[in-house]
Amino acid sequence: MSRTPVSLHVGDVSALARTMRRQFDNLERAPSHLELLNLLAKAGGYRNFQHLKAVQQASQPDSGTSGEARPVAELNLKRVKKAVGYFDLNGRLSSWPKKHSLRMLCLWVLWSRLPARAVLSELELDERLSLDHAFCDHALLRRLMVDYGMVERTPDGSEYRRIEVQPPLEALEVFRRLH
Incomplete structure (x- = not known):
């Protein structure tokens, strides 16, 4: 191995x-x-x-195919549909999923709405996250995005920046369905 x-x-x-x-x-x-x-x-x-x-x-994509994307057949469309169901008609995250895999898909959606290569203060990031969810816990979302490597912050927490990575295929499908 x-x-x-x-x-x-x-x-x-x-x-x-x-x-x-x-x-x-x-x-x-x-x-x-x-x-x-x-x-x-x-x-x-x-x-x-x-x-x-x-x-x-x-x-990261699966390492089985030299960086190529996985075929669409490998998408878990049931999970995608469930993740989309956590967003209201305005595209706001209405509640926080209990399952980790659904939480990750929801976080990817919020990540996609952050400006690329822009430096945000903690207040600016909190305001953006507050606009995109309805359950009033922007601090949880901010912390998880940092923990999962979607957003980086300075050691003092004054500046935040979206980390540019390729989202998983399921997250891309959630983006498509929400737009």
């Missing part, structure tokens, strides 16, 4: 070093390989290494 490479993008190496140093100070011995992976992932803004891997796998 070959290993799948997992990359870690860190916006500020200095903040990474400070976080790692604090985490090492709390250890009584040298960390194991897995502990070190978890420390790096946490310092990069993820819950643990498993979370980092899951975010990357969700945001």
